[in-house]
Amino acid sequence: MYRTVIVEDDPMIASINQTFLSRDPRFSLAAVFHSGQEALEWLRKRPVELLILDVYMPRMSGLELLRELRAEEITLDVIMVTAANDSKTVDALLKLGVADYLVKPFTARRFQQALDTFCRQREAISAHTSVSQEDLDAMLSSGRSAAPVPKGLQLRTLARVRECLAQAPREGCTCEALSEQVGLSSVTVRRYLTYLVGRGEATSRINYDTGGRPSLLYRLSQS
Numbered sequence: 001m002y003r004t005v006i007v008e009d010d011p012m013i014a015s016i017n018q019t020f021l022s023r024d025p026r027f028s029l030a031a032v033f034h035s036g037q038e039a040l041e042w043l044r045k046r047p048v049e050l051l052i053l054d055v056y057m058p059r060m061s062g063l064e065l066l067r068e069l070r071a072e073e074i075t076l077d078v079i080m081v082t083a084a085n086d087s088k089t090v091d092a093l094l095k096l097g098v099a100d101y102l103v104k105p106f107t108a109r110r111f112q113q114a115l116d117t118f119c120r121q122r123e124a125i126s127a128h129t130s131v132s133q134e135d136l137d138a139m140l141s142s143g144r145s146a147a148p149v150p151k152g153l154q155l156r157t158l159a160r161v162r163e164c165l166a167q168a169p170r171e172g173c174t175c176e177a178l179s180e181q182v183g184l185s186s187v188t189v190r191r192y193l194t195y196l197v198g199r200g201e202a203t204s205r206i207n208y209d210t211g212g213r214p215s216l217l218y219r220l221s222q223s
Contacts, residue, residue, distance in 0.1 A: 001028040002049040002122070007039045007065065008032070008081070009057040013104070017052055017081060020111045026119055036060030043074055050077050050118060055084035055093075063089060066096050077122075079114050081106065109221075153195060157184070161192040165202060165220050172205065172217030193218050 004027050008014040014032055021027050030048050033039040037060045043051075051069075055062040066078060080093055083104045090101065099121070100114040164181045165173075175193060179186040196202035200221055207217045 002026060002119070003028055003030045003047070004050040004052060005030050005039060005043065005048050006032045006052045007034075007036060007057070007062065008052070008054045009034045010054070013054070013081070017111075020108055021052070021115070023108075024112065024115050027115065036062060036065035040065055040068055043069065043076070044072070048076055049122070050079065052079050052081055055080065055082040055089060063092055063096075066093065066098070070096055077118055079118065081111075153192060157182070157188075158192055158195070161189060161196070162201070162220070165196070165218060168219055170219075171207075172203075172219035174207075174215050174217060178218065 004021060006014055006017050006021070006029065008017060011034070014034070018029060018032065021029055027050070030046070031039075031042060033042065034057070036057050039051075040060065053062045053066065060068075062080070062082065062084075069076070077099045078097070080098050080101045081104065082102070084090070085103045093101065099118055102110055102114060160182050161178065164178055168178070175186050175190045178193070179189040182189055193202060193204070197204055197218070202218055202220055204216050204218050206214050208214045
């Protein structure tokens with residue numbers, strides 16, 4: 001199990017983070033802190049794998065905490081869960097090597113995605129003495145998967161299909177409608193949709209309310 005620390009000064013958000021984390025048996029909660037200074041003193045003495053961190057906190061901000069951890073070479077991965085979305089703060093945190101960045105308010109699905117990404121990267125690195133370029137490309141592509149996509153699929157196009165699916169109506173959209181948005185043929189887009197459905201990231205259902213030939217409607221899976 002991956003030992004995890006939550007650092008969040010808002011008790012309600014800290015509780016939400018803890019609830020979402022408890023749903024994944026791969027993680028164990030080691031401690032919860034409401035200030036960066038308390039967390040730093042604790043982390044200096046105890047190793048953990050993952051830190052779930054806010055930015056805006058009294059005495060020591062999340063950015064200051066992370067800078068100190070890096071300066072002291074305390075090794076751990078960090079997922080930011082914060083309202084801080086100004087470009088200067090985001091840029092500073094990304095340069096400090098955060099694994100993912102969630103802006104409040106966030107969904108359970110997005111939180112779980114961050115945990116899944118962390119686990120896949122850890123497993124991909126620990127399973128081999130060296131990592132291929134394809135594995136690295138996949139691990140660094142929007143935090144989706146540490147395994148390369150099937151041959152013939154492009155990560156950039158896959159991300160575009162996901163983005164369009166996220167904007168689809170509640171009932172879903174057809175492959176043809178999605179292909180117009182993506183700018184590729186329906187045959188090509190259907191390959192990506194089939195991949196996403198197979199991974200459980202998307203669902204499909206038959207729509208009989210067309211007045212003619214039934215069609216398939218696709219949508220992202222619910223959290």
